[in-house]
Amino acid sequence: MSRAAFYTSVGLLVTLVILLSLKSGAVPLSWGQTLAALLGEGDFAHQVILHELRVPRLLLGFLIGGGLGMSGAALQGLLRNPLADPGILGVSAASGLGGVIAVYYGLAGMFAFALPLMAIFFASLATLVLVFMAARETSVLTLILAGVAISSIAGAFTSLAMSMAPTPISMQEMILWMLGSLENRSMTDVYLAAPFIILGMGMMLATSRSLTALALGEDTATTMGINVVRTRNLIVFGTAACVGAGVAVAGMIGFVGLIVPHMVRPFFGYDPGRSLWPSALLGGLILLIADIIARQPLMQAELRIGVITAMIGAPAFLYIIYKTRGAMR
Amino acid sequence: MTMLSVKNILLTIGEANILKGVSAELRRGELVGLIGPNGAGKSSLLKAILGLVSVTDGAVSLDGEQLADMAITDRAKLVSYAAQGAPVHWPLLVEHVVGLGRMPHLNPWQKLTVSDEKAIAAAITATDCMHLKGRTVTSLSGGERARVLMARVLAADTPYILADEPVASLDPAHQLDVMEILKTQALSGKGVMVVLHDLALAARYCDRIIMLDGGKQIGQDTPEVMLSDEHLAKVFGVRAVRVSDGDDQFLVIQPLNRL
Numbered sequence: 199m200s201r202a203a204f205y206t207s208v209g210l211l212v213t214l215v216i217l218l219s220l221k222s223g224a225v226p227l228s229w230g231q232t233l234a235a236l237l238g239e240g241d242f243a244h245q246v247i248l249h250e251l252r253v254p255r256l257l258l259g260f261l262i263g264g265g266l267g268m269s270g271a272a273l274q275g276l277l278r279n280p281l282a283d284p285g286i287l288g289v290s291a292a293s294g295l296g297g298v299i300a301v302y303y304g305l306a307g308m309f310a311f312a313l314p315l316m317a318i319f320f321a322s323l324a325t326l327v328l329v330f331m332a333a334r335e336t337s338v339l340t341l342i343l344a345g346v347a348i349s350s351i352a353g354a355f356t357s358l359a360m361s362m363a364p365t366p367i368s369m370q371e372m373i374l375w376m377l378g379s380l381e382n383r384s385m386t387d388v389y390l391a392a393p394f395i396i397l398g399m400g401m402m403l404a405t406s407r408s409l410t411a412l413a414l415g416e417d418t419a420t421t422m423g424i425n426v427v428r429t430r431n432l433i434v435f436g437t438a439a440c441v442g443a444g445v446a447v448a449g450m451i452g453f454v455g456l457i458v459p460h461m462v463r464p465f466f467g468y469d470p471g472r473s474l475w476p477s478a479l480l481g482g483l484i485l486l487i488a489d490i491i492a493r494q495p496l497m498q499a500e501l502r503i504g505v506i507t508a509m510i511g512a513p514a515f516l517y518i519i520y521k522t523r524g525a526m527r
Numbered sequence: 528m529t530m531l532s533v534k535n536i537l538l539t540i541g542e543a544n545i546l547k548g549v550s551a552e553l554r555r556g557e558l559v560g561l562i563g564p565n566g567a568g569k570s571s572l573l574k575a576i577l578g579l580v581s582v583t584d585g586a587v588s589l590d591g592e593q594l595a596d597m598a599i600t601d602r603a604k605l606v607s608y609a610a611q612g613a614p615v616h617w618p619l620l621v622e623h624v625v626g627l628g629r630m631p632h633l634n635p636w637q638k639l640t641v642s643d644e645k646a647i648a649a650a651i652t653a654t655d656c657m658h659l660k661g662r663t664v665t666s667l668s669g670g671e672r673a674r675v676l677m678a679r680v681l682a683a684d685t686p687y688i689l690a691d692e693p694v695a696s697l698d699p700a701h702q703l704d705v706m707e708i709l710k711t712q713a714l715s716g717k718g719v720m721v722v723l724h725d726l727a728l729a730a731r732y733c734d735r736i737i738m739l740d741g742g743k744q745i746g747q748d749t750p751e752v753m754l755s756d757e758h759l760a761k762v763f764g765v766r767a768v769r770v771s772d773g774d775d776q777f778l779v780i781q782p783l784n785r786l
Contacts, residue, residue: 422627
């Protein structure tokens, strides 16, 4: 198994999935109609559907999945912990709380960027707490328990905000948003999230060499000339930017960041530094696939994408726990 | 001045005085043993030299330059560190781990050059790890892993090497291997400081010994002087027998009983 094999297969799959993603949806389009509409020809309604709905949805799915995949890889590398993931560690829940506060107090209505900024701010707080809890080589268990605590705190305040919601409609809106979906997103959402996700990815990619050195522990990495504090800060705020921006426009989508790095690492010699970029690619791919499943006309309404990733991801989580059990003590 | 010098180091963490005024020197070309009971401050002294803990008072200088004024990337080119127990957190390939030793000499994203490849090959040969190439570090035995991690340190090719208990948990043959590797490095002109618990290994391999007790420095001198009966009684509270293999170079010290 090599890098070339990874990039070839993921590259082919991404191309295929992009085409499938543009074709799938409530209005069935043939391949010909899809391509024509994409090139600005054919039925005008089809063009609108493609450019106003499906292209933004595709871009958002790829960006958010990519951000989550890279965040998981960066956190696992930084904490040297194969179970680290923004969802499990409560970072997503915290940014959800930030989002709910922005919506509840009407900040999001006054200023479009308030939603992602609040989500990112709360995600940063949660990640900071986690990283300080995990300082000096603590056990996997401490970290996961800290994540449970952060999730619970964020969950409690989110429930409080929702139960005080002015109308049942806004409460339902918040609940649906929390479940995660890419339905009916527009280019505005792309413009809102993309800058933060790209910035966050850039911050994380800058740590790739440090993450490799950190495989030997913080002390050894420092003696190799790695600035561990800078690495930590870049990953904390890079993760928060990706997760916060993603949660702000698409709600909570769990488990992508957990599983993707595990699929990537064997192809890259288990080097956490080299796994960042490929994890983003695979994260994007997986979220697009989940979104295509969500759009299949099997159910009455569209499935929530967060529900799909959890249904696939949670059993995989159990499997990873089973595999790494020995190292957990 | 081409030496690593530690002047009157004080290290206080919270209420505890870990190091109470330690001064030491490490010249290029010598193997210096750092000896003392558990909790004497041996590991802390290494960490203070490496700048991993910030000292309360005192100074560390490398070839005449104050360590505190140096960028960590520059320090990394001068001193390499074999941490105690040295964990490897991912199943990385042996040659990849050894190659990480070159990191201080490379800019980010820079590929290994011919001289890097040479240093890596030399380190792998010196530690006898050739046959371990292609395996992951997590699949190795304790002795093999220790050699691979030592190869990583050697690949850095720094003028100074600090090793914290590199022979802990190794069988006698592997202990000798590691000491031989360090001795060879010293003979090739590097300054090597090594924390040891084994008095016999210290006596046999070290050019000089720095003895610590309770954060205080007992002295630094040749093994014959530092491992005297008085020192062993005072610092370790043990009595030792000495066996000489007809040649004083092969002095063996075996702790016999507590005093």
